[in-house]
Amino acid sequence: MTADPAPLVEVHDLKRVFDVSKPWLNRVIERAPRQFLKAVDGVSFEIRKGETFALVGESGSGKSTVARMVVGLLPPSAGTVTIDGVSMHDAAAADDRQRLRRRIQMIFQDPYASLNPRWRVGRIIAEPIRAFSLIESEAAIAERVGELLTLVGLHPDDRTKFPHEFSGGQRQRIAIARALASDAEFIVCDEPTSALDVSVQAQILNLMRDLQERLGLTYLFISHNLAVVRHMASRIGVMYLGRLVEVSDGKSLFSAPRHPYTRMLLDAVPDVAMVGKVRQSVKGEIPNPLAPPSGCTFHPRCPLVFDRCRSENPPVIDGVACHAVQAGRVAAA
Amino acid sequence: MPHEDTAPILSVRDLTVEFVTRRGTLRALDRISFDVARGEVLGVVGESGAGKSVTGSAIIGLIDPPGRIAGGEVRLAGERIDNLPPEAMRKVRGKRIGMIFQDPLTSLNPLYRISEQLIETIRVHTDLDAAQARARAIALLDEVGIPAPEKRIDSYPHEFSGGMRQRVVIALALCAEPEFIIADEPTTALDVSVQAQIIALIKSLCRERGTSVMLVTHDMGVIAETADRVAVMYAGRIAEIGPVRDVVKEPLHPYAKGLMGAIPSLEGETPRLVQIPGSMPRLSAIPQGCAFNPRCSQVYARCHVERPELIAVGSRKVACHLYDTRSKSGVAA
Numbered sequence: 001m002t003a004d005p006a007p008l009v010e011v012h013d014l015k016r017v018f019d020v021s022k023p024w025l026n027r028v029i030e031r032a033p034r035q036f037l038k039a040v041d042g043v044s045f046e047i048r049k050g051e052t053f054a055l056v057g058e059s060g061s062g063k064s065t066v067a068r069m070v071v072g073l074l075p076p077s078a079g080t081v082t083i084d085g086v087s088m089h090d091a092a093a094a095d096d097r098q099r100l101r102r103r104i105q106m107i108f109q110d111p112y113a114s115l116n117p118r119w120r121v122g123r124i125i126a127e128p129i130r131a132f133s134l135i136e137s138e139a140a141i142a143e144r145v146g147e148l149l150t151l152v153g154l155h156p157d158d159r160t161k162f163p164h165e166f167s168g169g170q171r172q173r174i175a176i177a178r179a180l181a182s183d184a185e186f187i188v189c190d191e192p193t194s195a196l197d198v199s200v201q202a203q204i205l206n207l208m209r210d211l212q213e214r215l216g217l218t219y220l221f222i223s224h225n226l227a228v229v230r231h232m233a234s235r236i237g238v239m240y241l242g243r244l245v246e247v248s249d250g251k252s253l254f255s256a257p258r259h260p261y262t263r264m265l266l267d268a269v270p271d272v273a274m275v276g277k278v279r280q281s282v283k284g285e286i287p288n289p290l291a292p293p294s295g296c297t298f299h300p301r302c303p304l305v306f307d308r309c310r311s312e313n314p315p316v317i318d319g320v321a322c323h324a325v326q327a328g329r330v331a332a333a
Numbered sequence: 334m335p336h337e338d339t340a341p342i343l344s345v346r347d348l349t350v351e352f353v354t355r356r357g358t359l360r361a362l363d364r365i366s367f368d369v370a371r372g373e374v375l376g377v378v379g380e381s382g383a384g385k386s387v388t389g390s391a392i393i394g395l396i397d398p399p400g401r402i403a404g405g406e407v408r409l410a411g412e413r414i415d416n417l418p419p420e421a422m423r424k425v426r427g428k429r430i431g432m433i434f435q436d437p438l439t440s441l442n443p444l445y446r447i448s449e450q451l452i453e454t455i456r457v458h459t460d461l462d463a464a465q466a467r468a469r470a471i472a473l474l475d476e477v478g479i480p481a482p483e484k485r486i487d488s489y490p491h492e493f494s495g496g497m498r499q500r501v502v503i504a505l506a507l508c509a510e511p512e513f514i515i516a517d518e519p520t521t522a523l524d525v526s527v528q529a530q531i532i533a534l535i536k537s538l539c540r541e542r543g544t545s546v547m548l549v550t551h552d553m554g555v556i557a558e559t560a561d562r563v564a565v566m567y568a569g570r571i572a573e574i575g576p577v578r579d580v581v582k583e584p585l586h587p588y589a590k591g592l593m594g595a596i597p598s599l600e601g602e603t604p605r606l607v608q609i610p611g612s613m614p615r616l617s618a619i620p621q622g623c624a625f626n627p628r629c630s631q632v633y634a635r636c637h638v639e640r641p642e643l644i645a646v647g648s649r650k651v652a653c654h655l656y657d658t659r660s661k662s663g664v665a666a
Contacts, residue, residue: 056526155397169614179665197380197613202606209605224525227554231597231606254599268529270554271599272581285496285527 005047006085009053013271014079016040016065022291039065039219041242042079044316047186047235051221052212054233054250056226058264060289061239066191070220071106072097079225083186095137096178102132109191111171115163121174122159124147130183142325148177153207168199176207180215188220193228205232226269232252238262241289241297247319258320260302296323306328341368342513342545347405348415350391350569352616354399359616361387363569364405366643369513372543374536376560376577378592380455382613383566385549389515391415392547393430394422402586407454410512428458431506431544435518437498440505441490445475447501448486452510458509473504478534496527503534510542517549532559553596557581565589568614568624575649583650587629611622623654631655 003239021027040062044103047053055063068074068083072088081088083104086096105128115124124144128134135141146156172192174202181189192208193201205228210218223229229236229250236253238246246259247258251274257263264283284301287293293300299309304324314321323329339658350362362384369375377385385443392407393417407415414425426432435439442450451470455461461469465566466484474482477500490498499519506514516535520528539546548560556563557577564574573586584590596609611628620626622637626636635654643650 052435058526169612198553199380199592199595199609200612202597203608205597206606206608225597226525227597227599230599265525266599268526269599270529270532270552272557272593273551273598285494286524 003062004047008049008084009047009220010082011066011070012044012080013044014066014069014081015041015077016062016074017070017077022033023267035290036304038242038292039289040069040076043237043239043244044079045237045244045247046219047220049185049218050212050216051234052232054221054229054236055239056223056236057228058224058265058286059082059240060115060241062242063239064190067106067188067220067222068237071104071188073106102128102134102182103185105182105184105187107172107179107187107189107192109174110195111168111175112163112195115171117163119147119162121161121163121166121277124163124174125159125178125181128178132182134182144181145177146182148181149182151211152177153203165201167200168196169203172196172281173205173207176211180211185216186218186220188222190222191224192221194223201228208232222232226265227271236304237263241286241292243297243321244316245321246317258325259298259322260304260324261298264301271313296321340371342371343369344408344411345388345392345548346408347403348388348391348402349404350387350396350401351403352589354363356617359621360403361400361616362391362419363435363570363619365566365569365571366405366449367571367574369545369547369566371512371545372539373562374539374546374548374560376556376563377547377566378548378551378556378563379566380551380613382568382590382616384569385551386517387569389432389517389547389549393426393432393515395426396421402522417488424459425513427454428509429511429513431509431511431514433499433502433506433514433516433519436522437495437502438490440502441498443490443605446487446489447493451486451505453503469503470576472509473507474501476538477501477504477507477599478530479504488509494524496530499523499527499531503531503538507538507542512544513540514544514546515549516546518551519548520551520555521552528555540604553581565592568619569616570624571643571652572625573649573651574643574655575647575651579648585609585646585656586625586653587631587655588625591628623652 016039016041018037020037022032026032041068055066057063070077075089083100086100087093115257122145125143125148129144130140145159149156149158154170154173193204196204219230233250235249237244240261246262257266294313296309296314299305308323314323317326346366347364348362349364352359352361361551373537377388379385391402393552396402402415406413409429413622431649436613455466471482471486474486477495477576479485495499520531521533532555550556562575563577565572567588573580573584573589576636579591584593591607591609597606609628614620622638623636623641626632640650641654643652646656
């Protein structure tokens, strides 16, 4: 490893278990056992300042749960999240965390649900400024809101409108302006363009990249769309059933995927460059997360499976969690 | 109008759909014409509000009031079906035209077993008795790739995963061996690895049975891999229609060009996505002349006054004045 600047975000062995048991009375009458869902199971990664780290995976892989734990919306069952040296969940660091909060913001998937329909846009965007008491005078707040609206490609006069007067893409711009209002440095984006049409998605992705260049932002980018992730991310983590199966820099993940799941996923994505090509068929579906397979959770679908995979959970070594790759059973493609 | 296809299975001419509202009549489809050849997969792409789904609903006569077909005609195997009385149309629907909707959970009745739903559909459209219908239902489930169909047939929809449910919906659409299937966003609700399986299934079924399909989706990747020809829709009109290879690789219409450039691809480096300024016009405010003119970079005087008709350019048809050889402004680069 070279002497990189210290990572801005460090996630270590993060776990989250949800109790999905039936109510107590049902358990007693039906003799049903308690049930636990391991949504995130031992995820570790680092995000360096100014880079975009993406988490990809299919539904139920735990990407959004990781995002919520990173910003502190959800306490982890085990493991730590450290941002700029401050723990996000340690009670002792409460004061430091309060100062850190301003620098972390989140953009959600559905711009129809993430903006208060009864508030005018100006008030929505000014909320973080007022919450953190960043600017005192009302006139200065109004000026800052105008600046932010211009920054995301809207007009300063739009501040007097309500969210319903905007299209989906414009609403997502408002959500971005709100995230930037407190001079955030680290922005967690949970499927920011999944609800948008392609031409609008292109506008938002371009805007996010421009802002990153201008303001030196760091993104944690959650998406199920591999093409979007390839376009945005400098490093990518692939999740499967709550585990990180491969972490790699953007280019090599797509040119030389190593984990069999990553290969399968890349093979499965319909792409405009694939006109008329015949592809390999994909086997099976994601298993029930309540009863995940033993050992490596991917083994029932894996073409490279051998006895060790069924009993032993592979650790992440050199960015990939796979016995077959680690044992040298496959040449790196 | 002469056409190179010999007896297309579906032929749509000048189809216009209007919705009468208090604030005036909205034209959701504006004189669209296209053909689908036997055994062909026609992809229909566009962003939300382009009129893709309305096209599908209009063909099978499922436009609910206040919407109505205001003009044009739809012919199935040469026979007009847009003006059939409701009772006769019901016999066409399901029997001759099958339908696959986006969300498999809402197109299956949650209170009935799969077997009941399949057998009922088979018996409505054929004269098989109960036992024969059940045997046929099992054969269909087997054909769409449901393992152990004789056991699974008596399950309820909630006992199936999303991908399996969509397979059941496809089996349901195939019950009466229709000549033509309308698939409206059949893979949008599914994860990528499952999506690939469903696409492969639709493709192989069409090949084996010679069924024609109209595949409505916003996902260009799905179209690129599945369709033979593609129609790009914008604001209730067809902007460009032609062989999928040509349209995807080298779109002619400025909107189609923008749309293709806006899609992040898994191959090749794209520093910046192509951005089409603005968004799709509302139905209440469709511009005069070419509907795309406010967003078009190559707009000229004629675009503001005259609506471009579909004109043949090589293997495809484009609705753009730039390609009209009679126009003095000449052909675009």
